Amino acid sequence: MKVNITRYGTKGVLLQWPPIIDEGILSKMTHLIDTIKEEDNILDIHHAYHEVLIQYRNTIQNFNQLKQNLQAALLKHKKVKPTQTTHWTIPVCYDDDFVPDLERYLDRKEIRLSELIALHTRPTYTVYFTGFLPGFLYLGTLDDKLAINRKSKPSRLIKAGTVAIGGTQTGIYPQDSPGGWYGIGYTPISFFNPRLPILTWAKPGDKISFESVEKDRILHIKRAIRKGDYTIKSEKYEG
Amino acid sequence: MxxxxxxxxxxxxxxxxxxxxxxxxxxxxxxxxxxxxxxxxxxxxxxxxxxxxxxxxxxxxxxxxxxxxxxxxxxxxxxxxxxxxxxxxxxxxxxxxxxxxxxxxxxxxxxxxxxxxxxxxxxxxxxxxxxxxxxxxxxxxxxxxxxxxxxxAQQLKISFFKKPTFSLHQPFTDLLARTIDCFPGPEFDLLTEDELQGLEQYFTLSTQRNRMGIQLTELLPNALPSMLSVPILPGTVQLTPSGKLIVLSQDCQTTGGYPRILHLPEKSLAQLSQTTQNVRFRFNIIDYD
Structure with missing residues (x-):
């Protein structure tokens, strides 16, 4: 698979795979990042579906050399120990007490709440990357039947914990934010905490499923989280 | 203390x-x-x-x-x-x-x-x-x-108040440039001749600006295709389907879904950020050697 390597500003390099959402590309990007991330001259690396952006500490002097090194790193079938991935199950309450948009979403899609819940909780979603907000996970892929155009006028406030649908994507707002997606559910699970040594529990390549729970149970989970005695349901496997 | x-x-x-x-x-x-x-x-x-x-x-x-x-x-x-x-x-x-x-x-x-x-x-x-x-x-x-x-808290060193004889208003002179040096962005090559010509006009900054980004007043009508979310950085210039040009600043998101047509190096971004609303400027697009 051809990878296009170009400069990005004075200190950046961009690696581009074909523009598709694909787990094979995700694992190639993750492999490259694992291979090079300890290099001293690299300040930061982040990626989206099909592009990796490397920021170097200093202005790039010899791009051709850098490019060759990256091409070599891409070909390196370094024996990296198989990464352990985790399948997380997120409790969600699909109830308009938590999400003011739910009614509007169901009306516009002309589907029943039970159908929405069935179609939204059925897939196993792959975590592709984090972007938009700290801890906002880009997940693939939503059932086509649930896709809806984003609001033409974004809402001023979508509450932290809102599970939402926008276009063909679904995701969870990790903090209060304006946004153009339709809120369809609520989870009390936190996706990012800058005050903890491990900022987030989910990483690219992990899997996520949603589980429908009643309002009482959600409030119970919320209390348990506050007391620090709640663990997200998860299952580990060698990826 | x-x-x-x-x-x-x-x-x-x-x-x-x-x-x-x-x-x-x-x-x-x-x-x-x-x-x-x-x-x-x-x-x-x-x-x-x-x-x-x-x-x-x-x-x-x-x-x-x-x-x-x-x-x-x-x-x-x-x-x-x-x-x-x-x-x-x-x-x-x-x-x-x-x-x-x-x-x-x-x-x-x-x-x-x-x-x-x-x-x-x-x-x-x-x-x-x-x-x-x-x-x-x-x-x-x-x-x-x-x-x-x-x-x-510090010890007070000298008796204060030397009465100033003048007051400095200006930021550093190199921040007053009217030409903003920049590089082509990853989607630059998708621009047509007409769109490229549009980029040569004078631009001004709109009032839509904050630490996340600065929207330019002038529009650049375009037919660029929609795309998947991609990585972005402070300095990246996005072009929206409605023709808005947005120069991303220090507090910008880490990924975005609009074509990245230009990229401003650190110094150019600081220059533009210190530019007031009514100043006209042009982009000077520099190729990577």
Whole structure:
């Protein structure tokens, strides 16, 4: 698979795979990042579906050399120990007490709440990357039947914990934010905490499923989280 | 000894900034940090601080502050309305602040981002290796009247108030450039001849601007295809389907879904950020050798 390597500003390099959402590309990007991330001259690396952006500490002097090194790193079938991935199950309450948009979403899609819940909780979603907000996970892929155009006028406030649908994507707002997606559910699970040594529990390549729970149970989970005695349901496997 | 800074008035878009968070993009954490790094580092240097010590940044209407203990400060710019206990002040030189000193940073329409450096830097809580205020990271993203700002109390050195003979208004002259050097962005090659010609026009900055990005007034009608979300950085220029050009700034997101047609290096981004609304400028697109 051809990878296009170009400069990005004075200190950046961009690696581009074909523009598709694909787990094979995700694992190639993750492999490259694992291979090079300890290099001293690299300040930061982040990626989206099909592009990796490397920021170097200093202005790039010899791009051709850098490019060759990256091409070599891409070909390196370094024996990296198989990464352990985790399948997380997120409790969600699909109830308009938590999400003011739910009614509007169901009306516009002309589907029943039970159908929405069935179609939204059925897939196993792959975590592709984090972007938009700290801890906002880009997940693939939503059932086509649930896709809806984003609001033409974004809402001023979508509450932290809102599970939402926008276009063909679904995701969870990790903090209060304006946004153009339709809120369809609520989870009390936190996706990012800058005050903890491990900022987030989910990483690219992990899997996520949603589980429908009643309002009482959600409030119970919320209390348990506050007391620090709640663990997200998860299952580990060698990826 | 730590001393508290009382905020009498919070000013407009004032925040504490240092060099920001450079290695958390994979978690979706914005870089943050000084918008005009050179100005901030220069006044830190005058004060004998570490160059990236935390400073106060604001736009045009400066906060009114009261110091509970003596200290030294340096301001990046002043007007004749910038006063300490009613006395005018000079920019870019050490100001001795007595205990109880009341500082009014005034209103400066000529400078977009102004800075105050304090001896040893502001002592707010570091989160993810930085004191830069950011929504979802630090407690608040902007200074407000209840913000808790601390600094290290200092001995008062000399009898204060040399009466200034003049006042400096201008930012550094190299920030006044009317040509903004930039590189082609990853989607630059998708632009048609007409669209490229449109990029050669004079542009101005709209009022839609903040620490996340600056929207240009002029539109660039285009037929670029929609695309998947991709990585972005401060300095990236996005072109929306409706023709809006958005220059991303320090607090921008880490990924975005609009074509990235240009990329401004650090210096150009600082220049543009310090540009006021009515100034016309052009992009000078430089090829990577």
């Amino acid at each position: 730590k001393a508290k800074l009382k905020i009498i008035h919070a000013g407009t878009f004032a925040s504490i900034q240092d060099k920001g968070r450079s290695s958390y993009a994979k978690y979706g954490v914005p870089r943050s940090g000084f918008i005009d790094k050179k100005s901030a580092q220069r006044i830190n240097k005058i004060l004998g601080n570490k160059q990236n010590a935390a400073v106060l940044e604001w736009t045009q209407i400066g906060p009114i502050l009261q110091f509970t203990k003596a200290t030294q400060i340096v301001l990046s710019d002043t007007t004749n309305k910038t006063t300490l206990n009613g006395e005018p002040l000079r920019a870019k030189e050490i100001i001795e602040v007595p205990e109880g000193g009341l500082l009014n940073l005034g209103y400066n329409p000529k400078v977009v981002y102004s800075y105050l450096a304090i001896k040893e830097g502001f002592q707010t809580k570091r989160v993810l290796q930085s004191r830069s205020m950011q929504k979802g990271i630090t407690k608040s993203d902007l200074l407000h009247s209840k913000s808790k700002l601390y600094y290290q």
